[in-house]
Amino acid sequence: MEVRVANVRKEFERFPALHDVSLDIKSGELIALLGPSGSGKTTLLRLIAGLERPTRGKIFFGDEDASQKSIQERNVGFVFQHYALFRHMTVADNIGFGLKVRHGPSRPPAQEIRRRASELLDLVQLSGLEKRYPAQLSGGQRQRVALARAMAIEPKVLLLDEPFGALDAQVRRELRRWLREIHDRTGHTTVFVTHDQEEALELADRVVVMSQGRIEQVGTADDIYDTPNSPFVYGFIGESNALPVKVENGEIWLADRPIGLAAPHAPEGDATLYFRPHDVELLDGCSGCIAGTVAASRRVAGTRRVELEIGGQRQRVEIELPVGHPAAQKSRVAFRPGRWKLFPAA
Amino acid sequence: MTTAPAQAGWRFKQPSVIPGFGLTLGFSLAYLTLIILIPLSGLVWRSASLGWTEFWAIATDRRTLNALEISFGTAFIAAAVNVVFGTLVAWVLVRYRFPGRRIVDAMVDLPFALPTAVAGIALTTLYAPNGWIGKLLLPLGIKVAYTPLGIVIALIFIGLPFVVRTVQPIMEEIDKEVEEAAATLGASRFQIITRVLFPGLAPAIITGFSLAFARGVGEYGSVIFIAGNLPYKSEIAPLLIVIRLEEYNYPAATAIAAIMLALSFVMLLIVNLVQTWSRKRYG
Numbered sequence: 001m002e003v004r005v006a007n008v009r010k011e012f013e014r015f016p017a018l019h020d021v022s023l024d025i026k027s028g029e030l031i032a033l034l035g036p037s038g039s040g041k042t043t044l045l046r047l048i049a050g051l052e053r054p055t056r057g058k059i060f061f062g063d064e065d066a067s068q069k070s071i072q073e074r075n076v077g078f079v080f081q082h083y084a085l086f087r088h089m090t091v092a093d094n095i096g097f098g099l100k101v102r103h104g105p106s107r108p109p110a111q112e113i114r115r116r117a118s119e120l121l122d123l124v125q126l127s128g129l130e131k132r133y134p135a136q137l138s139g140g141q142r143q144r145v146a147l148a149r150a151m152a153i154e155p156k157v158l159l160l161d162e163p164f165g166a167l168d169a170q171v172r173r174e175l176r177r178w179l180r181e182i183h184d185r186t187g188h189t190t191v192f193v194t195h196d197q198e199e200a201l202e203l204a205d206r207v208v209v210m211s212q213g214r215i216e217q218v219g220t221a222d223d224i225y226d227t228p229n230s231p232f233v234y235g236f237i238g239e240s241n242a243l244p245v246k247v248e249n250g251e252i253w254l255a256d257r258p259i260g261l262a263a264p265h266a267p268e269g270d271a272t273l274y275f276r277p278h279d280v281e282l283l284d285g286c287s288g289c290i291a292g293t294v295a296a297s298r299r300v301a302g303t304r305r306v307e308l309e310i311g312g313q314r315q316r317v318e319i320e321l322p323v324g325h326p327a328a329q330k331s332r333v334a335f336r337p338g339r340w341k342l343f344p345a346a
Numbered sequence: 347m348t349t350a351p352a353q354a355g356w357r358f359k360q361p362s363v364i365p366g367f368g369l370t371l372g373f374s375l376a377y378l379t380l381i382i383l384i385p386l387s388g389l390v391w392r393s394a395s396l397g398w399t400e401f402w403a404i405a406t407d408r409r410t411l412n413a414l415e416i417s418f419g420t421a422f423i424a425a426a427v428n429v430v431f432g433t434l435v436a437w438v439l440v441r442y443r444f445p446g447r448r449i450v451d452a453m454v455d456l457p458f459a460l461p462t463a464v465a466g467i468a469l470t471t472l473y474a475p476n477g478w479i480g481k482l483l484l485p486l487g488i489k490v491a492y493t494p495l496g497i498v499i500a501l502i503f504i505g506l507p508f509v510v511r512t513v514q515p516i517m518e519e520i521d522k523e524v525e526e527a528a529a530t531l532g533a534s535r536f537q538i539i540t541r542v543l544f545p546g547l548a549p550a551i552i553t554g555f556s557l558a559f560a561r562g563v564g565e566y567g568s569v570i571f572i573a574g575n576l577p578y579k580s581e582i583a584p585l586l587i588v589i590r591l592e593e594y595n596y597p598a599a600t601a602i603a604a605i606m607l608a609l610s611f612v613m614l615l616i617v618n619l620v621q622t623w624s625r626k627r628y629g
Binding site for chain 1: 521523524526527528529530531532533534537541542545546
C-alpha cells in the first residue's frame with residue numbers, strides 16, 4: 001500500500017514538532033526515518049499510525065484519506081521500542097489478539113486464529129513457544145513476537161519505532177538482517193524509525209534524514225552518503241570536514257591561497273567547504289591544494305586517520321589514508337578533496 | 347513454563363551472598379511471634395478451656411451465627427462495592443489532571459486517619475431518618491441507619507482507601523504503549539479495558555479487596571453507631587464479643603473470636619493463593 005504524507009504539520013501545545021512535511025512512500029518499500037532525538041521522526045511515524053492527529057495536512061493510504069480514520073480503522077501494524085506485549089497473555093494469545101477482537105464475519109474461528117499464530121511464529125523463527133509468557137522470553141524474542149503480532153492483522157503498513165533500540169549490539173545486527181529477509185518475503189510497506197545511521201543505511205531501500213521537524217534529504221544510502229544536500233546531513237551521516245573558505249572569481253580560496261577547486265556557480269564571498277575524510281586525493285607538490293602539518297595519526301580498522309593542522313588559524317581536518325601509505329610518515333601532507341560541496345557560511 | 351520448574355518439596359531458597367539472611371529471618375520470626383502469634387494463641391488456648399460441646403453450643407447459637415453472617419456478609423458486600431468504585435477513583439486520579447486532584451488524592455486517606463467512632467457518628471447523623479440523606483431516602487422506602495445497609499455504608503467508608511492505595515501504584519505503572527498497541531491491533535476502548543488493562547490490574551484489585559474485606563470484618567467503632575445493634579438483625583460479631591466481655595463471659599467471647607479468626611484466616615489464605623497463582627502466570 002502506498003502511503004502519502006502531504007504537507008503535515010504537528011504542534012504539541014503550540015510547540016511545533018513537524019513543519020510542513022511531505023513524503024511519498026512506495027508500495028512494498030522499506031524506508032527508514034533517521035535523525036537525532038527531537039527531530040520529529042517518531043512523531044511522523046505516530047501520525048502515520050494514527051496515534052497522533054496532524055495539526056494540518058493529510059495522510060493518504062493509497063487514494064484513501066486516512067487522516068480522518070481512527071487508529072482502529074487504519075489497520076496498521078505498529079511495533080514499539082519496548083515491545084508493549086500483553087504480559088498476562090501467552091505468546092500465541094498475543095499474536096492472535098488482533099484477530100480475536102474483531103467482530104462478526106471478519107473474525108476468524110478460534111482454530112484458524114491458532115493456526116495463523118503458529119504460522120507467524122514459524123516466520124519469526126520462534127516455533128514451539130506458543131505457551132510461553134512474555135516474561136519468559138529474551139528481549140530479541142519479545143521483539144519478534146511483537147512483530148508477529150503486528151503482522152497477524154495483515155496490516156496495510158508496518159511501522160516500527162526504534163525496533164532494535166533496546167537490544168544489545170549482537171542481537172541488533174542479527175535482527176536487522178532477519179527483518180530485511182522477512183520484508184523481502186512478505187513485501188509489506190514498512191517504515192521504521194532509528195537514530196542509528198548504520199542501521200538505516202544498511203537496511204532501508206530509502207532513508208529519510210530528519211532534523212528539527214523537517215525532512216533534510218530523502219534518498220538511497222548512496223545518495224545520502226555521497227551527495228549530502230545540507231551541512232546537517234554532512235555532519236550527521238558519516239564523517240565530514242568543514243572548512244571556512246572564500247569564493248572569488250569562481251575559485252575557492254583557503255586563507256590567501258587557491259586550493260585548486262573551481263566553483264563557477266557559487267556566489268562570491270564567504271562559504272563553508274564540506275568533504276569526507278576518505279574522499280581526498282593526495283598530492284606531492286602544492287600548487288592549488290590544501291596542505292597541513294600532521295598533528296595526530298590513528299589507526300582505525302583498515303585505514304589510517306591523519307589529523308592535519310591547516311593554515312595560520314590551525315584549522316583541523318581529518319583525512320583517511322591507506323595503511324602503509326608513505327604520506328603518513330611525513331610531517332606535512334598536501335591533498336585536494338575529491339567529492340565536496342560548498343554551503344553558504346553559517 | 348519450562349524456565350522455572352516447580353521445586354519439589356520444602357526447601358529454603360538459596361540466600362544471596364549478601365550476609366544477613368539468618369539474622370533477618372530470626373528477627374522476623376521472633377517479631378511475628380511476639381506481636382501476632384502469642385496473643386492469638388492465647389486466644390485459642392482460652393477458648394479451648396471451654397470444652398468441645400460447650401464451644402459447639404456457642405458456635406451454633408442463633409445469635410452468634412447471625413452476628414457472624416452479618417459481619418462477614420456486610421464486609422464482603424462493602425469490599426465488592428469498594429473494588430468497583432475504588433478502582434474508578436484510582437483511575438481518575440492516575441489518568442486525569444484536573445484542578446484539585448492533589449486534594450482529592452489526599453482526601454482518599456482520610457478514613458485511615460479519622461477516629462472510626464467519628465466516622466460512625468457522622469454517617470449516622472447523615473443517614474438517620476431525620477438526617478440530610480436519610481430524609482431523602484425515607485419516602486423511597488429505604489432505611490439505611492440502624493439496618494445492615496447502614497453497616498455496609500460504614501464499611502465502604504472505612505475500606506475505600508485500601509482499594510485505591512493498592513490499585514493506584516500498579517495503574518501508574520501501566521505502559522501507555524500497551525494500550526496503543528491494542529488500539530493499532532483494532533481493539534475498541536472497551537476491549538482494551540476489559541482484555542488488556544483489567545487482567546493486569548487483577549492481582550492488585552484482589553489485594554485491595556482482601557484488605558478492605560479484612561478491615562471490614564474487624565471493624566467496630568464506626569459500625570456500632572450506625573448499626574442500631576439489634577440482636578439477630580444488625581448486631582456484628584465484634585460487638586457480640588464486647589457484650590460477652592461485659593457479661594464477664596470470657597470463654598464465650600474468646601470462642602466467638604476464635605471462630606472469626608479461623609474464618610478470616612481461611613479467607614485471606616484463599617485470596618493469597620489466588621494471588622500467588624496469578625503472579626506466577628503474569629510474572
